[in-house]
Amino acid sequence: xxxxxxxxxxxxxxxxxxxxxxTETLADVAVWADQYREVNKQTSLWHYVDIxxxxxxxxxxxxxxxxxxxxxxxxxxxxxDCVVDRITYNRERLADLSLDRADRANALxxxxxxxxxx
Numbered sequence: 001x002x003x004x005x006x007x008x009x010x011x012x013x014x015x016x017x018x019x020x021x022x023t024e025t026l027a028d029v030a031v032w033a034d035q036y037r038e039v040n041k042q043t044s045l046w047h048y049v050d051i052x053x054x055x056x057x058x059x060x061x062x063x064x065x066x067x068x069x070x071x072x073x074x075x076x077x078x079x080x081d082c083v084v085d086r087i088t089y090n091r092e093r094l095a096d097l098s099l100d101r102a103d104r105a106n107a108l109x110x111x112x113x114x115x116x117x118x
Contacts, residue, residue, distance in 0.1 A: 060084070
């Protein structure tokens with residue numbers, strides 16, 4: 001899937017990918033988040049959403065856990081710990097020009113990995 005995505009990138013997107021990842025390809029980084037998770041356990045929940053079998057649809061309050069110590073409606077409740085929120089979170093980080101290159105590269109790696117599982 002990462003190879004297909006790479007072939008569909010615009011020339012500008014390909015340039016940005018090389019700027020962020022250097023010699024690594026999207027296929028090279030597709031499993032990066034699994035390795036990262038070994039050291040950063042808090043990202044484990046980012047890999048899935050746990051919808052009960054009897055549910056008819058996704059419900060963020062039910063299916064996407066809050067980060068530890070964060071209460072409902074608090075400013076830090078903007079991002080929760082499931083794949084649905086973390087795709088949006090990493091998309092925003094990738095586009096945030098105020099972040100350094102390494103942070104934006106990590107956001108791209110997470111996006112490649114999280115979309116790979118969908």
